[in-house]
C-alpha cells in the first residue's frame with residue numbers, strides 16, 4: 001500500500017504511533033488497544049500491524065495472522081479477567097456489518113451482559 005493510503009488509515013496511524021491509543025498488548029504482528037467509544041465496560045480492538053482492509057480481504061496466506069488475532073483476543077480476555085463472566089468477539093465487514101474503519105479489527109467486549117441478537 002502507498003504511504004498516502006497509510007496516512008489516511010486511522011489504525012495504521014495508531015500502529016505508527018502517530019495518534020495516541022491506550023495500547024494493552026502488542027507483538028510483531030498485532031496490536032490491542034482500548035476502543036475510544038466503548039460499548040461495554042471492556043471494549044478492546046485487536047488489529048494486524050499490516051494494513052488489511054477487512055476480513056473479506058484476508059488472504060489464505062494470512063491464516064496464521066487470523067489465528068494470532070483470535071488467540072490474542074483470548075489472551076487479552078484472560079488478562080482483563082473476562083473468562084469467568086464471559087465476553088464477545090465481533091468482526092464487522094462492510095456497510096450492513098457496520099464497519100466504520102477500513103482496517104481489519106476484532107472487537108473484544110465484556111464486563112456486562114451483552115444482548116442477543118444485536119440490533
Ligand code: AMP
Pocket residue numbers: 010019021034035036037038045091092098099100101102
Ligand atoms: P467498526 O464499526 O467495526 O469499524 O469499529 C471501529 C471502532 O473503532 C469503533 O468502535 C470506534 O469507536 C473505534 N475507533 C475509531 N477510532 C478510534 C481511535 N482513534 N482509538 C480507538 N478506537 C477507535
